[in-house]
Amino acid sequence: QVQLAESGGGSVQAGGSLRLSCVASGDISSEYCMGWYRQVPGKPREGVASRDSDGTAVYAVSVKCRLTISKDNAKNTLYLQMNSLKPEDTAMYYCAADRGFRCAATVIGGVRPPDYWGQGTQLTISS
Numbered sequence: 001q002v003q004l005a006e007s008g009g010g011s012v013q014a015g016g017s018l019r020l021s022c023v024a025s026g027d028i029s030s031e032y033c034m035g036w037y038r039q040v041p042g043k044p045r046e047g048v049a050s051r052d053s054d055g056t057a058v059y060a061v062s063v064k065c066r067l068t069i070s071k072d073n074a075k076n077t078l079y080l081q082m083n084s085l086k087p088e089d090t091a092m093y094y095c096a097a098d099r100g101f102r103c104a105a106t107v108i109g110g111v112r113p114p115d116y117w118g119q120g121t122q123l124t125i126s127s
Contacts, residue, residue, distance in 0.1 A: 002026045002116040004095045009121030016085050016125075022078040022095030022118055030073050033098040035107030035114065036080045038091035038123075045094065049080060050107035058104035063089075085125045092120040 008020040020036070031053045039045040048060045049069040057069050068081040078095055098106050098114035105111045 002028045002032075002097055004097060004116055004118035006093065006095045006118045006121040009093060009123045011124045011126060012085055014085060014087055014125055014127045017081070017083045018085065018123065019082070020080040020093055020095075020121060020123070022080075024076045024078065024095075024097060028076060028097065029099075033100060033103035033106060033114070034069075034071060034078045035096045035098070035103070036067075036069060036078075037094045037096055037107070038089075039094070039120075040091045047096075047107035047110060050103045051078070052103040056103070058108050060108055082123075087125045087127045090123060090125045092122050094118055094120045 003025045004022055006022045012018050033052055035047055035050040037045045037047050048063045049067050050058045051069045066084045070079045095118040096114035097116040
């Protein structure tokens, strides 16, 4: 079993920056696909950033150039650096891990749900 614990959410003014963290524990492998999703009430959860085991990162068009996904393997921690934040970035952000090989297709393309989810961290951007 894999446990994912997000942190770093909060309230930020538009134009600001924030970094989300996700600590992975349990039976996690460095070969897993990792990703970040977000969800607002009444809308489906959408993948915003994926990171394959070789470090390849893919981003949703809506956030490209403003978000950076990274991972510290020694700490088993996934990060999402968010810059130039906008009110429409307000959402619950979730970390996810997947054992499959089609990382971008899973996270960004939404072809299937990932194997593991975190509990989420709320981010609110004020204008």
